[in-house]
Amino acid sequence: MKVLVPVKRVVDYNVKVRVKSDQTGVDIANVKMSMNPFDEIAVEEATRLKEKGVASEVVVVSCGVAQCQETLRTAMAIGADRAILAETSEELQPLAVAKLLKALVEKEQPQLVILGKQAIDDDANQTGQMLAALLDWPQATFASKVEVADGKATVTREVDGGLETLSLALPAIVTTDLRLNEPRYVTLPNIMKAKKKPLETVKPEDLGVDVKPRLKTLKVSEPPARKAGVKVADVAALVDKLKNEAKVV
Numbered sequence: 001m002k003v004l005v006p007v008k009r010v011v012d013y014n015v016k017v018r019v020k021s022d023q024t025g026v027d028i029a030n031v032k033m034s035m036n037p038f039d040e041i042a043v044e045e046a047t048r049l050k051e052k053g054v055a056s057e058v059v060v061v062s063c064g065v066a067q068c069q070e071t072l073r074t075a076m077a078i079g080a081d082r083a084i085l086a087e088t089s090e091e092l093q094p095l096a097v098a099k100l101l102k103a104l105v106e107k108e109q110p111q112l113v114i115l116g117k118q119a120i121d122d123d124a125n126q127t128g129q130m131l132a133a134l135l136d137w138p139q140a141t142f143a144s145k146v147e148v149a150d151g152k153a154t155v156t157r158e159v160d161g162g163l164e165t166l167s168l169a170l171p172a173i174v175t176t177d178l179r180l181n182e183p184r185y186v187t188l189p190n191i192m193k194a195k196k197k198p199l200e201t202v203k204p205e206d207l208g209v210d211v212k213p214r215l216k217t218l219k220v221s222e223p224p225a226r227k228a229g230v231k232v233a234d235v236a237a238l239v240d241k242l243k244n245e246a247k248v249v
């Protein structure tokens with residue numbers, strides 16, 4: 001069974017992002033970029049399926065600029081066997097990514113696609129669902145446990161107030177939640193090995209996909225700055241302020 005894992009290059013989760021002065025977006029010049037954390041979980045899960053002998057090959061895919069190659073190399077250092085970069089410098093929105101992934105799924109014929117539940121830059125939470133719709137495949141989003149056997153995936157999802165377990169006929173789409181697993185640290189020998197693994201580059205035109213944005217960002221702004229707090233002398237002063245200033249009690 002082949003598993004395909006799409007990985008996105010995003011601003012590292014430790015970076016405090018800044019909005020550009022013209023409010024057209026977030027400044028990513030000279031900012032540390034990393035693999036989207038949910039995608040790391042997806043690569044880890046696919047690698048574990050391969051280690052268990054359930055999957056035969058793990059292929060990672062990234063859509064975006066040439067630097068996404070670094071993200072793909074990291075995925076191969078975790079355990080993926082080979083990588084494909086759908087290279088473009090155009091801004092990619094979830095529908096465009098889903099169309100690129102659909103074309104790659106048709107080419108690669110995986111039985112399972114594991115995506116992150118969302119990319120931490122745009123927080124869209126759309127690509128997996130759109131891909132499932134375009135392919136007309138079953139989907140289980142926000143997975144906290146995945147088991148694959150007998151042509152079926154059994155997926156546990158965290159829902160409000162409990163757990164839901166779904167059974168999906170393969171081929172299927174799964175998106176990862178935070179608690180699915182804890183990705184391993186990549187070791188230096190594996191980073192070196194990953195450099196020798198195959199990385200193929202294709203262009204959206206080669207896949208027959210039009211990636212033009214369908215949505216226009218009107219404005220991006222910082223959240224309002226929080227006002228400084230004040231210290232009160234005692235409980236009576238606090239209650240007085242809550243009653244007469246904040247008017248919450």
Ligand code: AMP
Nearest residue numbers: 006007063115116118119124125126127
């Ligand atoms: P989103 O719908 O943008 O929140 O992203 C959900 C998931 O789709 C991510 O966790 C990735 O697995 C995948 N994805 C989104 N954008 C890309 C991209 N440019 N390249 C590869 N995978 C992507």
